[in-house]
Each structure stands twice: as C-alpha cells, then as structure tokens.
Amino acid sequence: MRDENHGHHHGHHHADMLSVEEAFDRIISAFEPLEAEEKPILESLGQVLAADVYSPLDIPPAANSAMDGYALRHQDLKGAASGNPVTLKVIGLVAAGQLPTKRVEPGTTIRIMTGAPVPEGCDTVVPFEETDEVDRKAQGRGMDEVGVLVAQPEGKHIRPAGEDVKKGELVLEKGATLRPSEVGVLASLGLERVRVIRRPTVAILATGDELLTPGQKAQPGRIYDSNSYSLSASVLRYGGIPRLLGIARDNLEDMHRKLEEGLTADLLLTSAGVSKGDYDMVKDVLAERGEVNFWSVRMRPAKPLAWGMLRAPGNRQVPHLGLPGNPVSAMVAFEEFARPAILKMLGKTRLAKPTIEAELQGPIVNFDGRRVFARVHVTKSNGAYYANPTGPQGSNILTSMARANGLAICPEDEPKMDKGQMVRVKMLDWNEEVGV
Ligand code: AMP
Numbered sequence: 001m002r003d004e005n006h007g008h009h010h011g012h013h014h015a016d017m018l019s020v021e022e023a024f025d026r027i028i029s030a031f032e033p034l035e036a037e038e039k040p041i042l043e044s045l046g047q048v049l050a051a052d053v054y055s056p057l058d059i060p061p062a063a064n065s066a067m068d069g070y071a072l073r074h075q076d077l078k079g080a081a082s083g084n085p086v087t088l089k090v091i092g093l094v095a096a097g098q099l100p101t102k103r104v105e106p107g108t109t110i111r112i113m114t115g116a117p118v119p120e121g122c123d124t125v126v127p128f129e130e131t132d133e134v135d136r137k138a139q140g141r142g143m144d145e146v147g148v149l150v151a152q153p154e155g156k157h158i159r160p161a162g163e164d165v166k167k168g169e170l171v172l173e174k175g176a177t178l179r180p181s182e183v184g185v186l187a188s189l190g191l192e193r194v195r196v197i198r199r200p201t202v203a204i205l206a207t208g209d210e211l212l213t214p215g216q217k218a219q220p221g222r223i224y225d226s227n228s229y230s231l232s233a234s235v236l237r238y239g240g241i242p243r244l245l246g247i248a249r250d251n252l253e254d255m256h257r258k259l260e261e262g263l264t265a266d267l268l269l270t271s272a273g274v275s276k277g278d279y280d281m282v283k284d285v286l287a288e289r290g291e292v293n294f295w296s297v298r299m300r301p302a303k304p305l306a307w308g309m310l311r312a313p314g315n316r317q318v319p320h321l322g323l324p325g326n327p328v329s330a331m332v333a334f335e336e337f338a339r340p341a342i343l344k345m346l347g348k349t350r351l352a353k354p355t356i357e358a359e360l361q362g363p364i365v366n367f368d369g370r371r372v373f374a375r376v377h378v379t380k381s382n383g384a385y386y387a388n389p390t391g392p393q394g395s396n397i398l399t400s401m402a403r404a405n406g407l408a409i410c411p412e413d414e415p416k417m418d419k420g421q422m423v424r425v426k427m428l429d430w431n432e433e434v435g436v
C-alpha cells in the first residue's frame with residue numbers, strides 16, 4: 001500500500017513513524033546560515049544583513065527647508081499678521097542642490113526652496129502662502145521686498161542636520177531582512193553595496209519514466225512534470241536560487257548522471273521514488289554516495305520522505321531531501337521541511353509560517369492518526385476567519401492546492417473535525433481576502 005491517500009491500512013504502525021517535529025528537527029539541524037557576500041544594494045532585496053550598518057554621515061547632511069518660502073529671523077516677525085505685514089528685503093534665492101552664498105541679516109530674507117540648505121543668520125522659514133508674494137506678483141509690484149503675514153516660532157519649517165540619522169549611529173542591524181525601505185536607507189547613506197548572507201542554490205531533480213517536460217507533445221500514458229516547476233517556484237519565492245536538473249528516468253545510470261549535476265548545490269531536492277516498492281533503485285543510487293534514510297512521517301499528505309547527506313566533490317556533503325512524487329505531497333513536504341531549511345541558510349531566524357484560528361466550513365477526516373494538512377481557502381468576515389476546504393483532498397489533486405491559501409491542521413489524535421469547529425491554519429499566502 002503505497003498511496004498515502006487511502007487509509008485502508010488499519011494497523012497503525014506509528015512506532016515506525018516519525019512525528020512531523022522529529023523529522024523537522026533532524027533535517028533543520030543539518031543546516032547553518034551560509035557565508036556572506038557583498039553585492040549591489042538593489043540585488044540584496046529579501047536577503048539578510050551580514051553585518052551592522054553604521055551611518056558615515058548625518059541625514060540630512062545640513063539644516064534645510066521643509067517648505068518653499070522665505071528664510072528669515074523669527075525676531076523680525078514680532079506682531080506680523082494678515083492686516084499687519086512685516087516687510088523684509090529679499091536679498092537672494094537658494095534652491096535644492098545649491099549652497100547659500102549670502103547671510104540673512106536683520107530685516108532681510110532669502111527666498112528658499114524645499115530641501116535647500118538654510119542660509120546662515122536665519123532661524124525660521126515662512127511658507128510663501130503666508131506672505132504677500134502672490135498678491136505682489138499679481139499687482140506687478142517689485143519682488144525685491146516681501147510682506148510676511150504671520151509671526152512664527154523659532155525653528156519652524158527647518159529640518160535640522162542629522163534629524164533622520166546621526167553620523168556614527170547604528171542604522172540597520174545584522175540579521176535584518178532587507179525590504180524596500182532598508183534598500184532605500186542604504187542608498188540614503190550613500191552605500192552602493194552591502195554585505196548579506198548569500199542565497200542558497202537548490203538543485204531540483206524529478207524522477208520518473210512517465211514524465212514529460214511542459215512544451216513537449218502530450219503522449220499516452222505520460223504526464224507532465226509539475227513538481228520541478230512548483231518546487232522551483234517555491235524555492236524562488238522563499239529566496240533560494242533554483243537549478244533545474246530535469247528528469248531522471250527510472251534507471252540507475254540516468255539517476256546517477258542527473259544527480260551528479262546537483263552535487264554542487266547547497267540542497268538537493270528530488271521528487272518521487274520514495275514510496276515503498278519504488279525506492280529500491282533510489283536507495284541503491286543514494287547509498288553509493290552517502291547515507292540515506294527513508295522515513296514515514298506521521299502526516300498526510302507527504303508521508304514518505306527520504307533524507308540524507310551525499311558526498312560531493314571538494315570534501316563537501318550535500319543535504320538531500322527526497323520528496324514524495326504526488327504533486328500536493330511534494331509541495332506540502334517542501335513547505336514543512338525544505339522551506340525552513342532554505343530560510344535558515346539565508347540567515348533568517350523566523351522559520352514558521354504565520355498561523356491563525358479559523359472556523360471550519362466543512363469536515364476534515366483523519367482516519368489513520370496522522371497530522372492532516374487540509375487545503376483550505378481562508379476568508380475574513382467581520383474580523384473572523386473562515387476556512388473552506390478546497391475540494392477533493394487527494395495528494396494528486398494539484399488544483400485544490402492552487403485554490404488554497406492555507407493548510408488547516410487536524411491533529412494526529414483527532415479522528416474528525418466538523419464544520420463549525422475552530423481549526424489552526426498555517427497560512428501559505430496572506431492576501432486581500434484575509435485582510436492582511
Ligand atoms: P512515485 O513516488 O514515483 O510512485 O510517484 C507518485 C506519483 O507522483 C505518481 O502518480 C507519479 O506519476 C507522480 N509524479 C511523480 N513525479 C512527478 C512530477 N515530477 N510531476 C507530477 N507528478 C509526478
């Protein structure tokens with residue numbers, strides 16, 4: 001009995017099975033964060049900082065104006081009001097990118113644009129809307145003077161030097177994931193390159209005589225290889241670099257040859273050939289390269305799993321994760337075991353997907369005491385989450401994975417969960433429907 005979807009086996013040989021946690025612990029402990037690399041900031045998105053970043057400068061570098069207006073001395077504005085303008089002599093103009101050449105003396109002002117460094121002698125900026133500038137222009141009066149219509153406290157509309165970041169300050173901490181805002185902060189410090197933990201390469205090998213590559217003509221008895229693609233896309237999504245090795249046919253030579261190309265990767269994923277009755281060949285191939293364990297993990301889907309370290313050139317060892325062949329099983333096993341390994345190699349410390357509590361909208365049946373990961377579509381309504389099973393739960397039904405945004409978890413010891421019951425859902429995707 002090799003299909004993990006049919007629960008005809010009543011003897012529950014749980015003694016031979018690994019719990020999801022045991023399998024996870026054994027796998028994850030084989031991985032460490034990879035070494036650092038230096039790269040252009042724009043190519044570092046999603047990667048983890050390998051060193052603290054201190055600011056080499058003040059941001060902004062000099063006090064500058066927050067408004068288009070007039071730089072002046074606040075003492076000059078005593079008593080200014082709309083009916084009582086204070087008239088100042090306009091002695092110059094300074095735009096963003098320019099340096100002021102004149103000093104603001106009592107009774108004078110300098111026209112200033114947003115972002116321009118404030119001239120010496122001034123302590124305040126008055127926006128042009130709070131002067132008679134517009135009226136003056138309209139009336140064709142000279143612009144060598146301006147009337148200020150308000151009094152202002154000292155410092156108003158001036159952004160002091162170092163307001164955002166002070167020179168020498170710790171700006172970004174080692175271990176932080178670079179998002180667009182961090183990339184922007186690095187640019188604001190004038191940095192072109194950054195040290196980050198490098199991305200792992202993940203080699204992906206499909207196995208099976210029945211498999212066709214998308215683009216090939218359909219043939220009787222053959223199916224398209226979807227695992228290479230769902231797995232590569234998953235690797236990309238979580239920050240790894242996928243390397244497709246193609247399809248190995250079910251014979252020793254081909255397996256050996258194709259596997260060879262995966263040995264320089266940081267992780268080798270294979271799919272299929274790990275269910276009982278099938279794995280003799282895979283076992284032979286892997287045994288020549290190292291140690292391999294065939295596990296039954298107490299979960300549905302994705303019970304069969306192979307795990308081992310393979311000898312690779314240069315005295316290296318390559319972790320190998322043999323995922324089940326059924327398309328949903330392959331993806332769920334990736335989610336539980338490969339995704340966290342990739343995140344750990346990337347230097348991330350939060351390896352778990354977010355989970356929520358949702359009200360189940362249809363039953364989950366658990367007939368042989370495994371942890372069931374049921375494909376559900378979660379929606380949010382009036383602040384509450386609802387988990388709708390996405391249809392047939394066979395591990396070959398990939399479209400039900402495509403309809404799902406989460407995996408509802410039915411514990412090992414629950415034979416059934418009913419509609420209306422609260423269930424924990426591991427969210428694969430947050431989107432507008434769940435309001436996050
Ligand atoms: P196996 O472990 O080789 O017995 O495969 C289990 C099931 O998964 C079979 O129905 C295979 O046809 C299917 N399968 C194996 N590899 C792939 C793949 N790369 N893409 C889609 N289905 C696959």
Ligand code: MG
Nearest residue numbers: 207208272273
């Ligand atoms: Mg096969």
